[in-house]
Amino acid sequence: MTEEAPADLIDPAPDEEPASTLVDDAPESRDEMLALIGSDRHGRAYDQAMQASVVVRKVLGSHVFAAHNVAIYGDFVNGQGSARTARKRQARARPIEQAEIDAVALYVRPEDFDNGVMMLRDVNVVVVADPGKTGRRARAVAMLTEVLGEEARAGLVELPTSALGTRPWQPPGTARGLLVHDEPFQGKYAAHRLDDAWLAQASYALGEQERFLVVVTGVPEGVLAGTAGRQAHVLEGLALPDPLEIVRRAVLAEYPGLTAERYEALITPTTLRDLVAERNDPLFANRAASAVIASLKAGSDLRSDLARLRNPQEQAREWLGADPELSEIALVVTTAVLDESTYLRISEAALSLSKSLGGSSRTNLRFWRMLEAERKWIERDTSADGRGTLRFRHEDLRQAVLVQTWLRLDGGRSAVVRWLTRLASHADVDVHAKATDAAALLTAVDFDFGVHHILVPWAGSSSLTLRQNAALAANAAGVLSGRTDAFWDRLVRWADEPDSTARSRHLAETAALAAGGSLGAAEPGRALAILRTVVRGPQWATLSAVSIGARTLLDAGVTAPLLRALAEWSEGSSEEPSVAKALTVFTYVVRRVVGPGSLPVLLREYERHDDLLIELWGRALACAPARELAEGALRGWVDATVREPDAQDAVLDLVAGVSDRGPDDHLAIDALLECWALDPDATAAAELLYRLRYLEEMGA
Incomplete structure (x- = not known):
């Protein structure tokens, strides 16, 4: 069931005063400015700036890596913001290696495994359509082995993707078990072109010869997504094998004399459960099993060996390389920005981001299912009133998700900036402060883009809220990146704006606000030079910002x-x-x-x-x-x-x-x-x- 989403999912509630109305248009005359500085209205503007700075300072204090040292790995994503990786396609049929077939003995069957086996027995051709790194291939080999029994040991054959394109389709060779592992080519899957006619004809031809075919591909799109035979032939939304059981079976196979009690005694003091739950990835579970086995063989400290497996940057890259849907990218990125906010707030903002990136503007239950079954590194806490709060299990992973998504989002960064700007204008201080923190992190890792596409537009905005957030972001980005001189140079340029336009005044005001931040507290001489420049400028309208900047320096000692x-x-x-x-x-x-x-x-x-x-x-x-x-x-x-x-x-x-x-x-x-x-x-x-x-x- 779906419904049309509101046009703007992050509008303030009717009873909230939009933050941007606070002193947005500062009076230009002396008497009006003096009246403003002595008023409660000016006090509210100061309080808002202080509340936001507290949130940003709290989050800034939790940043656990130097943003300027983040490396860029792997391929970038396409312009629509969906992460895809391309591999060279197999050119000819080949036998599946015996070791892969033998490994089925250790395969951990997911809850829905038997459903796939029954489907394969009934229709002879099944398309396993799910994101990468979810154990699709291992499931396909296990399904074929289960259907064929001992005969599977005589050999299964992997066909090239090109085998899917022939019509009328006939199964090549004589092997009874066939596998096609369809990898994307230029962002497209061959299996997504399969229609009802092809599925029916292939099912008939395979059934006549008592042979079976499993096609492994990505989440259904294109023609395949619209087939009438989708329910009969396509396996999707698959359950994952229990990762802890994957590790247990592999270790006990290597050490058959190890009792269950002794195994539990070894594993319990380690971070294994947390590691595999967060990754929720069969391939990673196998890596963890290999690490346990290697540690036991070497007699080293198992806790330390497993702790070294945790790599948030790698985890974020693997997630982006597993062909996540736009809705998933939007939900995860939004949670990273609005960490510890309610599910309702995050899901609405995520839908807005998905739409900005070219996804659907219609709501569905996908976000909730994703949290329940897939994204174990996002926790959901439910309060007494039933409102769920979402948070990342680890702060460094939250940052890694933001950074890696940003670095790979070719063609989508401008859309993210527009979305982030809307959040940064929100009436709720917590929302716009968290958006500011995200903007600071992105600016720290992508300096030129962040300055010109985030900081400068916010600093020159008519919204006081955005100007305050530009000041906070400049301070935080300067600290995170270590490029404090570059940010001081930017503030000097803003303070020195020579003309009398509204934009130049706003830039000077932002410079004054920024001078009162953490960079100014660390280098008060530079901060006071900025304030002096603005004070000696021709306009009275900038005095409100100078007053706030001076008072924040006072608060900093x-x-x-x-x-x-x-x-x-x-x-x-x-x-x-x-x-x-x-x-x-x-x-x-x-x-x-x-x-x-x-x-x-x-x-x-x-x-x-x-x-x-x-x-x-x-x-x-x-x-x-x-x-x-x-x-x-x-x-x-x-x-x-x-x-x-x-x-x-x-x-x-x-x-x-x-x-x-x-x-x-x-x-x-x-x-x-x-x-x-x-x-x-x-x-x-x-x-x-x-x-x-x-x-x-x-x-x-």
């Missing part, structure tokens, strides 16, 4: 360099726009409170920076454009002493220091405290005024 920089930028006449802007940034920074009921950060650290704070407060209170914000911030410091009486000495020292700067400063401080003291609830202001005047009388 870059306190003294920041205050010294603000003091340097605010030297000169308060009539100068750059001076007024620098002092406005100061008024925003000094209001910073971490946690409800806490003291402002700089009030708590007042004794360390008292001289700079006194000078900057004095300048801000004397600067007409910044005065109202400065007075509001100072009132906040005064009122905070009610909660923390010990802080009153610091505030007293501050107002006394400002008052001592000159007669005008003295009159301004005295007038402010007198005004505030008239408020019956402002006991702190009244007490502060009393103590200040007492100090003046005492000549202190």
